[in-house]
Amino acid sequence: MSTATKLLLARYADCAMWLGRYIERAENLARILDVNMHFSRDARGSQNWRSIVQLNADEKRFDKAYDVASYANVVNFYVLDRDNPTSIISAVRSAKENARSLRPLLSTEMWQHLNMFNNHLSTLSAEDVKPSELARVSAMIKEQCQLHTGITEGTFFRDQSWHFYLLGKRIERADQTTRLLDIKYHLLLPMDQTVGSPVDVSQWNALLRSVAGYHAFRREHPRGMSPKAVAGFLLFNSAFPRSIWTGLSEIDSNLHRLRSDFGLRAGNLAMELVDETRAALESHTPDTVVNFGLHEFSDYLQRQLNAITTEIRRDFCGFEPMTDSGMPDGQMQHQD
Template sequence: MSHMRDPGLLARDAEGLFWMARYFERVENLARLIDVTQSFESPGEETAAWWGLIRINADEKNFLERGFSVDATHVKRFYLLDRGNKTSIPASVEDARTNARTLRPLMSTEMWRQINVFQRFVSCITPEDLEGDALSRVCTKLKDGVQAHTGITQGTMYRDQGWYFYELGRFIERADQTTRMLDIKYTALLPQGAEEKRVAELTQWNAVLRAAAGYHAFKRLARAAFSPEDVVHFLLRDPSSPRSVLLCVRRTESHLDDLRRLYGLNAAGEAIEMAELLRELLVGKPLSHILATGLHDYLDLVQIHLQKLAAAIGRAFFRDWRPGIETPQEAAAVQETA
């Protein structure tokens, strides 16, 4: 049994680690979504493709209130340059670094140094970096920066209770973001002709797989003439795909169970029940039924369950759980369960 630290400090540290991991995961996934949105652009339909990104993040109100107009340039600026937008990449990196500063005693020198280098890179992104191929290069650097953070953390962070809270944040955010990647497919406008539509569908599903870093693994497993159902299964239910929602939920369950078993944190009970419910929601019904009745509504339901799971962890372990830094849907879900 490990020696317990001051519970007040531990609660604050647990919360900081949970959110730091979520913010970093959010940055990588937003970079992936921006990259895939650019690949969904078709001539004359750019605005629709980029507005799809705003809708998936439930940012419509926030976007318009901040004085932006509905066009591709403004959406890119909103997510890549606007520090005042809490859901932007610069704001998420700044929030991650603010948490990291309070967690300095729990972090390796390498972790802290890399976070600072990454934050400087993000603060230097310019409007010129958002045009054409330059945007894709920026997205690649953002993904690489978060992956460097994750690798350094995996390689240097002490495996105590703090590690489990970091991992809980990472997996919950990743599961949520995978549902958004799947959803972006359903906001994309498709051409009308049957053959045109089939080619566009394949191109778009391939783009979604690339966004979820699953293209090569999927190609290795899938039939040559794969169906949408195959892609949805891979991203929602494949037990070996690192970004599948099921793998993330199983890892979350396992970490919560370890916190209860190894550290005597019995308050994990409610969160474990929520994770079990979520796992049942993921594997309960045939995908053919879900696709026939509406994937978008199903993904919304999965997101609400993930938000309730995060809220259960917050109520059990964090000092002063308030729905202050979540998305609007998260705040609503927390209110529902309060």
């Protein structure tokens, strides 16, 4: 292996990770909005839009900018609002800005696609996201993210940056799955007594559809649908691409490859954190997780994923841990 392909600038590693993360985040947000619109209705038949704000822990910023959690406000906040760093438009813009820094390493096709995707999003208006259009817009965003994934798979040079890119993507995907489990928690918290009722099942059904997991779940569980089985599937299934188990094992594998294929010595602590999290996951069954509390366990997983991210950035890229461990706002601002 030549020196040129062996060395990777620390800053590039970080940008690759965030590029993977932001696109994954945009895709998941589109999934959540779509599914909330079309499948999730509470016992009174109305959609609970505030739950999306809650699951992203965005209440403070949302309440500052909007008076009520109406359809129009929440969808605007998460799709079009450029001032909201957790909106889809901001995520794609951040992906593009990280790509701009990483551009020396990206394929022309990757860059061109991100450019066009970002340009297309910036033409969207409130008209384009009204209730009758949301399904189409969500599908477009999801498909553009998938197109990015496909172009990347087929054209991105498989040096270290590929593994950092995948680390970002897989950490975000696992994080989003924990949040999806949590949305359920938020929706059902006020009415525990309805567990198992028809409405409840339709919500778990919606949850699975949002991660393209309904049919996969049916292959494992041809009959019935209990909250416990769905939660267990999303947490423990080793064949489902968006399960926590799959995510952690892929993260582990990327960290190993960075060390074995590229001779890097960093990443010890990150791997220990991954091991610890996998051990915690394996010590549970669907029963014990529900008894322990789904919300609490999701919370634990999110904290671990944050810690893994912080540790990768510190050890490979030389970034000191951020004080605000939640959002990676302003990751593109390397130029100070």
